[in-house]
Amino acid sequence: MTSPDYRLTQLETLEAESVHVIREVAAELERPVLLFSGGKDSIVMLELARKAFAPARIPFPVMHVDTGLNFPEVLEFRDKRVAELGVQLVVASVPDAIAAGTVKEEPNGSRNRIQTPVLLDAVEEHGFTALFGGARRDEDKARAKERVFSFRDEFGQWDPKNQRPELWDLYNGRIHLGESIRVFPLSNWTELDIWQYIARERIAIPPLYLAQEREVVERQGMLYAVNEFIRPRDGEQVVRETVRYRTVGDANLTAAVRSHATTVEEVIAEIAVTRMTERGATRGDDKVSDAAMEDRKKEGYF
Amino acid sequence: MAVSPGAAQPGIHPAEEAVVDVHSPVAEHVVELATARKDILRIATAGSVDDGKSTLIGRLLYDSKAVFEDQYEAVARASKGDFVDLALLTDGLRAEREQGITIDVAYRYFSTPRRTFILADTPGHVQYTRNMVTGASTADLAIVLVDARKGLLEQSRRHAFLASLLRVPHLVVAVNKMDLVGWSEETFERISDEFSAFAAKLQVPDLTVVPISALHGDNVVTHSPNTPWYEGPTLLHHLEHVHVAGDRNLTDPRFPVQYVIRPQSDEFHDYRGYAGTVGSGVLRVGDEVQVLPSGLTTTISGIDGPRGPVDEAFAPMSVTMRLADDLDVSRGDLICRPGNAPQVTQDLDALVCWMADEPLRPRQRLAVKHTTRSVRAVVKELSYRLDVNTLHRDLEAGELGLNDIGRVRLRTTQPLFVDDYLRNRVTGRFILVDEATNATVGAGMLTPAG
Ligand SMILES: Nc1nc2c(ncn2[C@@H]2O[C@H](COP(=O)(O)OP(=O)(O)OP(=O)(O)O)[C@@H](O)[C@H]2O)c(=O)[nH]1
Ligand SMILES: [Mg+2]
Numbered sequence: 001m002t003s004p005d006y007r008l009t010q011l012e013t014l015e016a017e018s019v020h021v022i023r024e025v026a027a028e029l030e031r032p033v034l035l036f037s038g039g040k041d042s043i044v045m046l047e048l049a050r051k052a053f054a055p056a057r058i059p060f061p062v063m064h065v066d067t068g069l070n071f072p073e074v075l076e077f078r079d080k081r082v083a084e085l086g087v088q089l090v091v092a093s094v095p096d097a098i099a100a101g102t103v104k105e106e107p108n109g110s111r112n113r114i115q116t117p118v119l120l121d122a123v124e125e126h127g128f129t130a131l132f133g134g135a136r137r138d139e140d141k142a143r144a145k146e147r148v149f150s151f152r153d154e155f156g157q158w159d160p161k162n163q164r165p166e167l168w169d170l171y172n173g174r175i176h177l178g179e180s181i182r183v184f185p186l187s188n189w190t191e192l193d194i195w196q197y198i199a200r201e202r203i204a205i206p207p208l209y210l211a212q213e214r215e216v217v218e219r220q221g222m223l224y225a226v227n228e229f230i231r232p233r234d235g236e237q238v239v240r241e242t243v244r245y246r247t248v249g250d251a252n253l254t255a256a257v258r259s260h261a262t263t264v265e266e267v268i269a270e271i272a273v274t275r276m277t278e279r280g281a282t283r284g285d286d287k288v289s290d291a292a293m294e295d296r297k298k299e300g301y302f
Numbered sequence: 303m304a305v306s307p308g309a310a311q312p313g314i315h316p317a318e319e320a321v322v323d324v325h326s327p328v329a330e331h332v333v334e335l336a337t338a339r340k341d342i343l344r345i346a347t348a349g350s351v352d353d354g355k356s357t358l359i360g361r362l363l364y365d366s367k368a369v370f371e372d373q374y375e376a377v378a379r380a381s382k383g384d385f386v387d388l389a390l391l392t393d394g395l396r397a398e399r400e401q402g403i404t405i406d407v408a409y410r411y412f413s414t415p416r417r418t419f420i421l422a423d424t425p426g427h428v429q430y431t432r433n434m435v436t437g438a439s440t441a442d443l444a445i446v447l448v449d450a451r452k453g454l455l456e457q458s459r460r461h462a463f464l465a466s467l468l469r470v471p472h473l474v475v476a477v478n479k480m481d482l483v484g485w486s487e488e489t490f491e492r493i494s495d496e497f498s499a500f501a502a503k504l505q506v507p508d509l510t511v512v513p514i515s516a517l518h519g520d521n522v523v524t525h526s527p528n529t530p531w532y533e534g535p536t537l538l539h540h541l542e543h544v545h546v547a548g549d550r551n552l553t554d555p556r557f558p559v560q561y562v563i564r565p566q567s568d569e570f571h572d573y574r575g576y577a578g579t580v581g582s583g584v585l586r587v588g589d590e591v592q593v594l595p596s597g598l599t600t601t602i603s604g605i606d607g608p609r610g611p612v613d614e615a616f617a618p619m620s621v622t623m624r625l626a627d628d629l630d631v632s633r634g635d636l637i638c639r640p641g642n643a644p645q646v647t648q649d650l651d652a653l654v655c656w657m658a659d660e661p662l663r664p665r666q667r668l669a670v671k672h673t674t675r676s677v678r679a680v681v682k683e684l685s686y687r688l689d690v691n692t693l694h695r696d697l698e699a700g701e702l703g704l705n706d707i708g709r710v711r712l713r714t715t716q717p718l719f720v721d722d723y724l725r726n727r728v729t730g731r732f733i734l735v736d737e738a739t740n741a742t743v744g745a746g747m748l749t750p751a752g
Contacts, residue, residue, distance in 0.1 A: 006552055010339070165745070169579070
């Protein structure tokens with residue numbers, strides 16, 4: 001398991017760091033909650049929370065912000081996992097909030113934006129002071145800037161220009177009434193780390209992540225599986241393709257990718273190979289010369 | 303928050319992503335490289351404004367092929383000058399892009415077949431020094447960039463000093479923008495000598511100096527034809543090979559108790575475990591241990607790791623200790639070995655890096671977080687303030703202002719279990735928190751009294 005020189009591997013290091021963060025929150029903040037969407041990152045986060053307190057139960061509830069646009073497989077997975085762990089599930093429902101008139105449906109049908117007020121209302125109602133999120137710093141530029149303990153004012157706002165210094169692993173979880181901390185135990189994990197950990201620990205994931213033959217339509221170059229929320233439009237052809245999902249978001253918006261990966265190991269292989277070939281194909285294998293950059297400039301980048 | 307719906311990963315055109323044969327020999331090789339067992343090296347960049355820190359990180363990411371094509375294109379479009387501004391790969395905040403400076407640390411990730419790297423790109427501007435300290439506090443290695451045209455600036459010295467204060471075990475000085483000084487060996491040697499003279503006054507265990515051009519990539523990943531006189535390693539080669547196994551303290555077992563685990567279920571009725579992260583040293587099942595502050599001794603009857611029971615635990619493993627005797631142990635207590643205990647004290651002598659606009663003054667009250675223990679403290683004395691340029695001690699200083707470093711004596715309400723930071727980074731450090739605003743206002747590193 002561990003090498004004789006007392007060093008941890010990459011995954012063991014990340015795991016230890018995440019477990020430390022999760023325990024620290026449980027020890028220092030009054031009412032934590034873990035956001036659980038049934039997606040791969042939150043599944044790994046929940047597994048790390050389980051490990052952090054085993055053999056005791058996870059000492060805080062999990063919350064799902066339910067947009068009402070879920071893949072049924074994901075909801076099924078969520079309920080099964082929550083039952084296995086014996087944790088309390090809090091559902092913050094977007095459809096309920098729409099019905100109650102607290103939020104309005106957006107014209108484009110996306111509930112991405114309106115889930116935020118629903119989340120904040122649930123946080124206030126339950127008095128949650130710390131929210132575990134499964135975001136990773138490798139996901140995007142703004143995330144790359146965020147602290148592990150990310151302070152939020154009483155409106156849930158993040159002030160990226162004025163973050164608390166975060167030294168070593170001495171996290172500052174002190175807040176005033178109404179304020180909260182968003183905690184990101186997976187900050188230093190990459191997508192490949194997540195998949196490798198799922199493989200190594202044999203963590204169950206919803207079947208959507210593995211390739212399966214599905215009825216799909218092609219829309220603006222993307223493949224959408226026909227489901228409750230996606231119906232073929234006029235002129236669209238329904239074809240059978242072997243596809244899997246890279247993320248499981250709202251079923252009306254999430255596209256699938258062509259794939260033959262029916263095991264987690266094969267998913268890892270596809271991700272690793274695709275990254276390499278994609279770069280290789282578009283920018284030459286070995287070294288990037290100034291000429292390549294110059295050529296790009298000539299092609300009209302600025 | 304949850305994964306945003308429909309969000310494709312950068313650079314991947316969803317419908318085409320995975321149409322590859324993952325069982326081909328080439329693919330198997332790629333997978334092997336990507337999934338090989340590696341260790342992690344944490345790096346922080348440092349140096350004065352505009353010395354090229356963000357550009358260097360962009361260069362490392364780009365040349366090691368950690369940047370996706372569409373990220374690169376987005377950066378190319380956003381670049382204002384007549385070249386692609388690689389700094390924009392890490393300067394992700396709107397204000398940063400508008401002002402062309404880094405304000406807060408950005409973390410980036412890349413790996414080579416040998417290692418995985420976590421890069422903290424820290425700001426050079428003096429106003430954001432606390433963010434530099436944030437990035438450097440967890441680093442195994444710091445790269446201090448120096449603009450070859452300007453030589454050592456106050457900020458280069460400050461950052462090198464902070465890195466040494468934080469005991470970042472490895473320091474690299476990258477003399478950057480060599481293209482703008484005609485690749486002059488003489489310039490390189492002058493800066494190198496000047497830095498070595500300064501470093502002699504600091505505690506820098508391991509120093510390497512490399513001449514580079516972050517913008518053009520010279521000596522970053524491949525040896526530059528422009529510096530035939532330079533025979534040392536390229537920057538990446540050094541990062542891949544620097545020996546870090548000896549950096550940790552494996553001799554003094556320190557286990558701050560973080561959380562008490564009591565399942566209270568039928569199956570685990572009598573289970574009582576003390577969860578925490580091993581700060582230093584190695585602890586084994588059967589070891590006789592002492593618990594502070596009670597001073598009582600017992601033996602370790604079991605250690606539960608993330609995958610079940612293990613025989614031993616070392617830093618930085620997160621584990622749960624079971625003890626043979628039913629002692630009263632709670633969060634903030636510390637498990638060590640009898641005969642090798644940290645100092646139990648209410649008097650802290652420390653070098654403090656102050657991070658708030660409101661100055662630190664004698665008689666001020668603050669909250670202290672040290673390992674898993676939180677206590678209150680009063681500033682008894684400000685012994686001196688350090689001039690980061692000359693390292694001169696100003697004994698007359700009445701306060702520490704924003705970004706000042708000074709030696710402070712604190713008296714705490716409860717005892718802490720401490721070691722000198724030099725000997726033990728985990729039990730030798732603490733943070734200071736303003737009790738009114740809850741802001742983190744200082745970082746402390748314990749030094750021997752006197
Ligand atoms: N000619 C030349 N220019 C460089 C080199 N490295 C960086 N620059 C330029 O120097 C300027 C500042 O670079 P940055 O990477 O933003 O500097 P920084 O150190 O990150 O600055 P702060 O984060 O704000 O402290 C940019 O215009 C870069 O293109 C180099 O090796 N040669
Ligand atoms: Mg910068």
